[in-house]
Structures are given as C-alpha cells and as structure tokens.
Amino acid sequence: MNAVVRPASQTSKEPASPAGGGQAPPPPPNGPIQRRWSDREFQNVLGRGVAAVRKSLFTVAFFSFAVNTFVLAVPIYLFQISDRVLTSRSMDTLIMLTIIVIGALVMHVLIDIVRRFMLMRTAVELESKLGPAVLSAAAKSSQHGSSREFQVLSDLQQLRNFVTGPVLLTMLDAPVAPVYLFAVFLVHPYLGFIVSGTGMVLLGIAVFNQRATADPFGRAGVYMMRATLQADAMARNAGALNAMGMVPEAVQIWGRETRESLKAQVQAQDRNILLAGLSRLIRLLTQIALLGVGAWLTLRGELTGGMMIASSIVASRALAPVEGTIEGWRSFVSARTSYLRIKGLLQSSPLNFERLRLPKAHGLLTVERLLYVPPPNKKVILNGVSFQLNPGESLAIVGASGTGKSTLAKMLVGSIYPTAGSIRLDMMDLRNWDPRQFGESVGYLPQDVQLFPATIKANIGRMREDASDEAVFAAAELADIHEMVSQFPQGYETPITMDGTPLSGGQKQRVGLARAFFGDPRLVVLDEPNSNLDVAGELALGRALLRAKKKGITVVAITQRPALLRSVDKIMVLNNGTVQAMGLRDDILPLISGRAGKPQQGAGILDSLEG
Numbered sequence: 001m002n003a004v005v006r007p008a009s010q011t012s013k014e015p016a017s018p019a020g021g022g023q024a025p026p027p028p029p030n031g032p033i034q035r036r037w038s039d040r041e042f043q044n045v046l047g048r049g050v051a052a053v054r055k056s057l058f059t060v061a062f063f064s065f066a067v068n069t070f071v072l073a074v075p076i077y078l079f080q081i082s083d084r085v086l087t088s089r090s091m092d093t094l095i096m097l098t099i100i101v102i103g104a105l106v107m108h109v110l111i112d113i114v115r116r117f118m119l120m121r122t123a124v125e126l127e128s129k130l131g132p133a134v135l136s137a138a139a140k141s142s143q144h145g146s147s148r149e150f151q152v153l154s155d156l157q158q159l160r161n162f163v164t165g166p167v168l169l170t171m172l173d174a175p176v177a178p179v180y181l182f183a184v185f186l187v188h189p190y191l192g193f194i195v196s197g198t199g200m201v202l203l204g205i206a207v208f209n210q211r212a213t214a215d216p217f218g219r220a221g222v223y224m225m226r227a228t229l230q231a232d233a234m235a236r237n238a239g240a241l242n243a244m245g246m247v248p249e250a251v252q253i254w255g256r257e258t259r260e261s262l263k264a265q266v267q268a269q270d271r272n273i274l275l276a277g278l279s280r281l282i283r284l285l286t287q288i289a290l291l292g293v294g295a296w297l298t299l300r301g302e303l304t305g306g307m308m309i310a311s312s313i314v315a316s317r318a319l320a321p322v323e324g325t326i327e328g329w330r331s332f333v334s335a336r337t338s339y340l341r342i343k344g345l346l347q348s349s350p351l352n353f354e355r356l357r358l359p360k361a362h363g364l365l366t367v368e369r370l371l372y373v374p375p376p377n378k379k380v381i382l383n384g385v386s387f388q389l390n391p392g393e394s395l396a397i398v399g400a401s402g403t404g405k406s407t408l409a410k411m412l413v414g415s416i417y418p419t420a421g422s423i424r425l426d427m428m429d430l431r432n433w434d435p436r437q438f439g440e441s442v443g444y445l446p447q448d449v450q451l452f453p454a455t456i457k458a459n460i461g462r463m464r465e466d467a468s469d470e471a472v473f474a475a476a477e478l479a480d481i482h483e484m485v486s487q488f489p490q491g492y493e494t495p496i497t498m499d500g501t502p503l504s505g506g507q508k509q510r511v512g513l514a515r516a517f518f519g520d521p522r523l524v525v526l527d528e529p530n531s532n533l534d535v536a537g538e539l540a541l542g543r544a545l546l547r548a549k550k551k552g553i554t555v556v557a558i559t560q561r562p563a564l565l566r567s568v569d570k571i572m573v574l575n576n577g578t579v580q581a582m583g584l585r586d587d588i589l590p591l592i593s594g595r596a597g598k599p600q601q602g603a604g605i606l607d608s609l610e611g
Contacts, residue, residue: 045129045346046343048129052122053122053163056118056119060115063112065175067111068176068317069179070108072314073105074105075309075313076310077101078306078310079307079310080093081094123163127156131153134156134345136349137152137345140351152345155338155339155342158335159335159339165328167325167331174322176321188294191293191297195286195315203322206329208275209275210329212271213272216267216268217264220268227258230253230254234250269330272329279326290308290312291308356432361425361426363392363426370418371421372418381407382418382577382578385408387572392554393569394555394557394567396570397559397574398560398565398573399574399575405558408574409556411423413442413444413523414431414433414438425441440519441523442525444525444526445513445529451508452496453496454496455496460472460475460492460518471519475518479510479516481540506533506537509537517548522552523556524554525557525558528560529541529558530563530564541567545564546567549569568585570583570588571584571592
C-alpha cells in the first residue's frame with residue numbers, strides 16, 4: 001500500500017477560523033494524509049494481475065512444449081532398441097542411446113520443476129495483487145450489512161489453487177498434441193487417422209460435458225455460498241442461538257442450503273464422471289485399435305514391431321491432455337466462475353472512481369430533503385429530512401424505534417446513500433469525497449460495536465500502523481476513558497479477543513467512542529452511544545461531548561435517553577421518518593419532558609421519551 005504525500009503547499013498549518021463563521025475558504029489539511037493505494041492503481045489492479053498471469057502462462061506453455069517434446073525420447077528409445085540394437089546386437093549403440101535418453105529425461109524433469117515453480121509464484125503474485133483490492137471492494141460493497149461479498153476472498157483462493165493444480169498443466173500440454181499426432185502420421189497414415197478420429201470424438205465429449213455440467217455446478221456454487229453465509233451468521237450469534245434454543249432451527253436452515261448444493265453438485269459430478277469414463281473407454285479402445293492395426297501392418301511388412309509400440313505410446317500422449325481436461329473440468333469451471341465474480345466485484349466497486357483530495361474538513365454538515373426507500377419492499381424509511389449544523393454544534397436525534405434514526409446515522413457517514421436528496425460535508429456531497437480522506441474526517445460509533453482482535457491501543461488508533469501514542473492518548477482523553485483503561489493490568493496494550501474479552505459491553509462501547517474521536521475528526525456520529533453505559537459512563541459521555549464542542553467537532557447523537565439531551569445544542573424528533581420537531585435544546589426539552597403543550601401529531605413519540 002502506497003502512501004500519498006501532498007505537496008508542501010497543501011501541508012501548511014491551519015489558519016485560525018474567521019470570527020463569526022465568515023465565508024473564508026477552508027484551510028489546507030494539517031499534514032499529510034495516508035491514503036489507500038491510489039484510485040488509478042485500484043482501477044488497473046485486475047488488468048495488471050491478469051497480464052502477469054497471462055505472461056507467466058505463455059512461458060509455462062513454452063516449457064510444457066519442451067517437457068512433452070523430451071518425453072518423445074522414450075518411444076524413440078524403444079523403437080531404436082527393437083529395430084536397431086536387437087538386430088545389430090551392438091553394445092556401443094545401446095550405451096549411446098541410453099545416455100541420450102537419460103539426458104532427455106533429466107531435462108524433462110528439470111523443466112517440469114521449473115514450470116511448477118513458475119506457476120506457484122504466479123499464483124502467489126496473483127493473490128498478492130488482487131487480495132487487497134478484493135478485500136477493499138468487498139468491504140465497500142458490504143457496507144449495507146451483508147457479508148456476501150466477502151465470500152469473493154474464497155474465490156481468490158479457488159483461483160490460486162487452480163493455477164497451481166494439475167488440471168492447468170494438463171490443459172497446457174494440449175498444444176503439444178499436434179506434434180504427437182504428426183509423429184504418428186509419420187509412422188503410418190492409418191494410425192494417424194485413428195488417433196485424429198479419436199481426438200475429434202474426445203473434443204466433442206468435452207464440449208458436451210461443459211454444457212451438461214455448467215448449470216448444476218452453477219447452482220451448487222450459489223447454494224454453497226448461501227450455506228456459508230448462514231454458518232457465518234450462526235458464528236456471530238452463537239450466544240443468542242444457544243441461550244434461546246435456536247440451534248436446531250439454524251442448523252435446519254443451513255442444512256437446507258447445503259442439501260441443495262450437494263444435490264446439484266452430485267448431479268453435475270455424475271454427468272462429469274460418466275463422460276470422463278466414456279472418454280477413458282474410447283482412449284483405451286483406441287490403444288487396442290492402434291496395436292491391432294499396427295500388428296496387421298507389421299504382418300504386411302509396412303511396419304516393424306518397434307514402430308508399432310512407439311506409435312501406441314505417442315498416441316496415448318497425444319490423447320491424454322484431452323482426457324485429463326474432461327476429468328478436471330469441474331476445477332476449470334469453478335476457477336472461471338471465481339474469476340468472473342472477482343472481476344464483477346472489482347469493476348462495479350465505487351472505489352474505481354477517482355476523487356479530488358479536498359482541504360481538511362471544518363465540520364459544516366448540510367442535509368437536504370432526504371428520501372430513502374430501500375428495495376425491495378419500497379417502504380419509505382426517511383422522507384423530507386433537512387437540517388444544517390455548523391462546525392462545533394451538536395444534535396441529538398430522538399424518536400421511537402423504527403423511525404429511521406439509525407438509517408439516518410448510516411447515511412451521515414456514507415454507509416448508505418439516500419434515494420433522493422443530498423448530504424454535504426463542507427458543501428461537498430459525501431459521494432464526491434475521497435473514501436480514505438472522508439474516513440479520516442469522520443468518526444462513527446454504531447449500535448453494535450465490534451472491535452478487532454488486537455490491543456486497546458490498536459483499536460482506538462483504527463488499526464493504523466502510523467497511529468502515534470499521542471494521538472491515541474488524545475482520543476482516549478477526549479472520550480474520557482483513560483481512567484478506565486488504566487485499570488487493566490496491561491493498560492493500553494491489553495489484548496482484545498474476537499468476542500471482546502476482557503471488556504464488558506459498556507467498556508467496548510467506550511473504546512468504540514474513543515475510536516470515533518481518533519485522528520481529530522470534524523464530524524462524529526454516535527448511534528445509541530449510552531445504550532450499555534452505567535451512570536459513570538453516561539457522565540463521561542457527557543464530558544466527552546463538551547470537549548468535542550470545545551475542539552469544534554460537529555456531533556450527531558442518536559439516543560433514547562433524555563439524560564444525554566442536556567449535553568447537546570439542538571434536538572430533532574423523528575416520527576415515521578419525518579422531522580416532527582427540531583430546534584434548540586431549551587426549546588425542545590420542555591416538549592419531551594411534558595412541561596409544555598405537546599402537538600397532537602407527535603404525542604406518541606413524545607410520550608415514549610418521557611421519564
């Protein structure tokens with residue numbers, strides 16, 4: 001991953017903001033920002049990976065031609081022994097022929113080792129080139145909550161296994177078949193016609209095999225992916241499944257998808273096995289035909305015994321690649337399907353589009369007439385939501401469950417895009433921000449806080465290798481968790497496991513809050529930040545919001561607890577996806593607490609927030 005450093009003109013110190021929030025142009029960023037690899041490299045990563053594989057395959061194909069050419073030494077050796085050595089009884093001829101054929105076989109083995117080394121390194125290079133891009137594209141495509149795109153990583157492994165497997169080598173041996181066929185024709189045209197006819201029949205079987213197995217293999221792959229997703233869901237929710245006795249039902253769903261996958265796979269494999277057996281039978285019958293016709297030609301004096309045996313060996317080498325391709329057709333189909341999925345993911349990824357590197361954000365958030373109607377049910381989740389926050393202002397969004405609060409929070413951080421309307425940070429639509437730069441300008445605390453299996457320090461530092469201790473400590477101080485972290489025996493170096501141990505639910509939420517404030521973001525969105533906090537945690541959260549205001553950070557908090565409302569500047573009440581009320585905290589709090597008359601239209605929501 002390359003780090004892009006801006007010119008010196010873009011790394012000057014940030015000037016002070018003009019008094020009164022004037023219209024001065026935003027200052028340049030404060031220091032260089034590390035990016036993911038450049039957009040142009042992402043756009044070309046698939047082409048460069050395929051080009052590297054194609055170049056290596058051309059070289060391996062050349063070596064395969066040499067490998068199979070040296071194999072011709074064996075039938076030629078048999079022919080010479082039968083027709084020359086045994087008749088002349090010359091020991092010198094035998095010794096020289098043996099030395100030559102041993103040298104040819106040594107070269108055959110050495111070149112075969114070299115081509116296998118090349119394929120192994122080609123597979124490693126392919127995965128190293130495509131792996132980061134595939135994972136980034138999968139993460140971007142999975143921001144709506146589905147992990148289906150991450151299955152493409154297994155497609156990359158499937159592609160690598162195919163490159164290093166025996167089927168590809170067998171297919172690369174096929175171009176040598178005309179050389180073997182020409183050698184058989186040189187022995188006798190009758191034998192050449194037999195091998196040519198068999199080759200045409202085997203090619204026809206290969207084409208029929210492809211058509212007969214394409215559909216069931218495709219269905220098997222789809223059902224297997226769904227079963228894998230179901231297993232992943234079981235792993236994430238193992239605690240709830242065991243606690244509520246839902247394991248049999250979850251296993252039943254997984255079993256249904258797996259059963260359909262196995263049925264389709266068995267159907268495809270049955271056809272493949274039958275056709276592979278038919279091709280093997282035809283090849284064996286061809287061997288019998290070659291020996292029989294060769295013996296007949298020998299009796300007529302048109303061939304010798306050595307020529308007959310040599311032609312049989314050469315013919316088997318000519319037909320072996322076709323038969324091997326039929327037997328290994330499943331691997332080829334799986335590799336091709338995997339490549340098409342990888343290609344589709346990379347080419348359709350939003351990361352393909354280049355973005356201008358903007359100056360460092362101030363935190364001006366503008367939301368205009370948001371409409372969100374997610375497919376396929378076409379139910380309106382948000383309708384006509386509009387508001388604006390100046391840098392340093394804080395907004396609390398309240399409302400009953402299912403009113404679109406979390407959906408709005410995800411939109412504010414670019415996880416999902418509205419059906420209509422726009423969200424702008426410093427007057428620029430979120431879609432037009434560079435993903436890396438926007439991520440560094442924004443902090444987000446989701447409802448379900450997930451931490452990485454790393455140290456507390458690494459989680460606060462967003463897993464960045466260049467995260468300084470000062471920046472991590474500053475984020476912990478702002479989120480008011482330094483005292484909590486200090487109580488662990490290893491402090492900030494305390495390792496966190498996959499399930500979050502040794503942190504409790506509230507501690508995970510507070511570490512997630514520090515992660516949201518890491519790197520001096522200009523906009524922080526908190527979705528139910530106090531859902532797992534005790535009284536001390538809520539007080540610390542309130543102090544964190546006050547510190548964020550002093551630093552000029554714009555904060556949007558989703559909450560159901562009135563205690564947090566005293567720490568914000570503005571309050572918005574959502575009802576069925578629309579803004580029912582919005583204003584300054586002191587104007588909206590009486591409506592929520594019931595000390596002022598409630599509008600009849602929103603009585604249900606306000607009642608739900610009382611107490």
